[in-house]
Amino acid sequence: MATEYDVIVLGSGPGGYVAAIRCAQLGLKTAIVERENLGGICLNWGCIPTKAMLRSAEIYHYMQHAGDYGLVAKGIEADLAAIVKRSRGVAKQLNQGVTHLMKKNKITVHMGEGRLTGATSLTVKSDKGEEALSAKHIIVATGARARDLPFAPADGKRVWTYRHAMTPAELPAKLLVIGSGAIGIEFASFYNDLGSEVTVVEMLDRIVPVEDADVSTFLEKSLRKQGINIMTGAGVEAIKVSDKGITATIKDKAGNAATSEFTHVIVAIGIVPNTENIGLEGLAEMDRGFIQIDPYGRTKSKGLWAIGDCTPGPWLAHKASHEGVTAAEAIAQELGNKDAHPHPLNRSAIPGCTYCHPQVASVGMTEAKAKEAGYEIRVGNFPFIGNGKAIALGEAEGFIKTVFDAKTGELLGAHMVGAEVTELIQGYTVGKTLETTEAELMQTVFPHPTLSEMMHESVLDAYGRAIHF
Numbered sequence: 311m312a313t314e315y316d317v318i319v320l321g322s323g324p325g326g327y328v329a330a331i332r333c334a335q336l337g338l339k340t341a342i343v344e345r346e347n348l349g350g351i352c353l354n355w356g357c358i359p360t361k362a363m364l365r366s367a368e369i370y371h372y373m374q375h376a377g378d379y380g381l382v383a384k385g386i387e388a389d390l391a392a393i394v395k396r397s398r399g400v401a402k403q404l405n406q407g408v409t410h411l412m413k414k415n416k417i418t419v420h421m422g423e424g425r426l427t428g429a430t431s432l433t434v435k436s437d438k439g440e441e442a443l444s445a446k447h448i449i450v451a452t453g454a455r456a457r458d459l460p461f462a463p464a465d466g467k468r469v470w471t472y473r474h475a476m477t478p479a480e481l482p483a484k485l486l487v488i489g490s491g492a493i494g495i496e497f498a499s500f501y502n503d504l505g506s507e508v509t510v511v512e513m514l515d516r517i518v519p520v521e522d523a524d525v526s527t528f529l530e531k532s533l534r535k536q537g538i539n540i541m542t543g544a545g546v547e548a549i550k551v552s553d554k555g556i557t558a559t560i561k562d563k564a565g566n567a568a569t570s571e572f573t574h575v576i577v578a579i580g581i582v583p584n585t586e587n588i589g590l591e592g593l594a595e596m597d598r599g600f601i602q603i604d605p606y607g608r609t610k611s612k613g614l615w616a617i618g619d620c621t622p623g624p625w626l627a628h629k630a631s632h633e634g635v636t637a638a639e640a641i642a643q644e645l646g647n648k649d650a651h652p653h654p655l656n657r658s659a660i661p662g663c664t665y666c667h668p669q670v671a672s673v674g675m676t677e678a679k680a681k682e683a684g685y686e687i688r689v690g691n692f693p694f695i696g697n698g699k700a701i702a703l704g705e706a707e708g709f710i711k712t713v714f715d716a717k718t719g720e721l722l723g724a725h726m727v728g729a730e731v732t733e734l735i736q737g738y739t740v741g742k743t744l745e746t747t748e749a750e751l752m753q754t755v756f757p758h759p760t761l762s763e764m765m766h767e768s769v770l771d772a773y774g775r776a777i778h779f
Contacts, residue, residue: 323350325630690772
């Protein structure tokens with residue numbers, strides 16, 4: 311006989327475990343099913359351990375430039391094995407933290423391969439055998455995995471996905487990165503800082519193509535200055551793998567194809583949702599493998615919900631977590647909990663962050679998207695070189711750009727490149743959520759000296775009132 315719950319969450323990534331915790335907080339008997347590690351890709355192989363590695367590279371960079379700060383540092387070396395060990399330690403610590411949160415919230419954990427047998431039932435297969443579970447509601451949070459090149463599947467030796475790139479046996483002497491989204495650029499930045507010769511190939515006409523065009527241009531110039539070779543409007547047509555490395559055939563933007571030798575390649579060309587072979591047939595509407603949902607996470611089958619990277623993008627951990635809370639609240643409301651107040655996700659207020667050097671962060675519409683949408687706009691820009699704290703930090707490279715509706719003063723978007731902008735962006739995200747106009751932002755007192763003052767100045771600049779530049 312099947313074990314029964316109010317809610318079962320299939321997958322324990324940042325969407326799944328957050329959904330489970332919120333369900334438990336709302337008084338629902340909750341279980342979670344995970345086939346590998348609690349915390350999913352983000353905590354174990356994505357967001358967190360990569361940031362640990364990037365932090366090591368950042369400190370190494372500063373130590374190499376100690377003289378810029380009036381310091382002397384000699385004999386500086388990067389220990390790749392130690393960097394990887396620290397990164398894996400951080401991931402382990404957070405995995406244990408999620409385990410603790412499951413116990414604290416009295417969530418039952420079933421380790422094994424989950425497969426739906428209906429909208430509100432599933433089986434879990436593990437070394438112990440097969441167990442049947444049922445619930446009033448099931449949330450699918452199975453996430454996604456890296457997309458392989460059809461002509462060069464990842465082997466973990468020469469052809470890497472992000473998982474292989476986080477546990478390298480050796481530092482690549484000559485690294486090819488295919489794709490210039492957040493994952494590709496972060497790894498390009500990391501390995502370049504550690505001394506690899508890095509080439510990035512992007513088939514579109516600019517890197518980090520989802521960002522504002524000005525940010526893309528600035529970042530490309532900065533990365534080139536750091537020694538990264540960048541090829542835009544180009545594509546990798548073939549890869550031949552040998553024991554010594556790879557030979558890649560790359561067609562440039564002029565249509566000319568040439569071969570180049572590399573020791574390793576990282577493939578960062580997107581994701582594939584983990585939705586096959588989990589029993590979804592006939593239960594959910596699908597589009598290119600992604601589960602189609604309403605604003606609260608409902609699928610077409612009553613009692614079956616979906617969140618995170620197995621649903622339409624953007625494919626970000628914080629978006630998955632927010633969807634998890636929304637679905638949990640909606641489920642609790644359906645089950646009669648008057649304290650549940652689900653709010654659908656506002657997609658225009660989802661920040662995006664890329665942790666390369668310099669960092670990139672954004673929220674809302676780019677200047678081009680705002681124009682395409684028919685807005686009459688006002689645009690503000692403020693450079694890091696005009697900020698005292700940035701100069702004192704030795705980080706005077708970058709800018710902050712804001713886009714406003716000229717008629718209403720609505721903040722349509724904000725775009726940043728420079729030191730610590732991944733921390734600054736949340737100020738604008740809160741502003742968008744509160745439907746802030748330029749008036750409130752202008753009247754806000756920003757502390758001095760801080761990098762955040764540039765946010766104020768960018769708003770002022772949009773209205774011809776910038777003070778310090």
